[in-house]
Amino acid sequence: MHIPFNRPFLTGREFEYIHQALAGGKISGDGTFTQKCHARLESELGIHKALLTTSCTHALEMAALLLDIQPGDEVIIPSFTFVSTVNAFALRGARPVFIDIRPDTLNLDETKLEGLITSRTRAIVVVHYAGVGCDMDKILEVADRHGIPVVEDNAHGLFGKYKGRYLGSLGCLATQSFHETKNFSCGEGGALLINDPQYVERAEIIREKGTDRSRFFRGQVEKYTWMDIGSSYLPSDMLAAFLYAQLEARDCIQSKRQRIWEYYDEHLREWAADFNVQLPTIPPDCEQTFHMYYLVLPTLEERHRLLTHLNDSDINSVFHYQPLHLSRMGREFGGEQGQCPVSEDVSERLLRLPFYTGLSEADQCRIVSVLKAFACDSLRSGRQHIA
């Protein structure tokens, strides 16, 4: 009866494709399945170039290298995000400038952007939280006016849209995650999406240990050599084979996830309104990815009690993110309490419900009833206590 927070989903063709990769005699990076994944991402998203990477973390590191981020440069990054978004730039010596989020979508608050730009700002990194697009028109307008490149951390947002355009196709660079918790997965994996063609050649070199090996494999040079700094950012073709089976099943995966998201939404809306629990907001110009379902409880204490109750009922629910500006590293960069008040507040109250492609309706029904039974009593008594 245990309901995990996440469980990997198999489309049915993963092992067949891994077997084909093995039979083809080449399982290192950039084999047949890697090329198939690249072509599929490029054609479906209508983007210039896709390069598979070993993780979204590594794709972000590649973005920081491609933008030539130097010590002392400033990069504007939401405080409410996964640590890799900032770490990739801190590795290059950049100083993160943390921006707060909007209370509705939990995306970067575009109204705060202009005020954080200085003569040292070298990049703006946006995160499409839960696969719901940031207000990219406003963000790109400010960034373009100051000549600052925008990187989309699109870990949650593959195949999501903003005003009819795919997330990941809007910044000069974007990154994807294929970690096991994501809609499309190969266990650990990622991709760098390149929308500005000026970055393609150097990206291939950085990804291949700083060499022009990709050109050598295409027969464009007679031998390959050290050209630039770089690392080994390309995954084995066996992982690409696994991933290809998932990308091929896009419609099947997304329709299952849509059903799961809508079940939660339908069964929790009324209850949430009664008990002052905030549910996800999807602006009308965004097509979301059904990546996660979260609740924002009235207080930290309520979140703690509900989490404990769900886990005691064998339902594994989790929370994230700790505001980065208040982390040990964030404080070393000058982060302090009150700097990003919405991030600080939401991070104490947000709870993520189990969400994975194979989650059954029977399990969802149990989650909803366990949750409602507890939260009704608990929140009522909480109210009486406050009164």
Ligand SMILES: Cc1ncc(COP(=O)(O)O)c(C=O)c1O
């Ligand atoms: C917003 C965001 N960016 C980056 C990452 C890192 O992804 P990966 O595990 O593929 O490195 C995550 C991971 O969940 C994430 O949520």
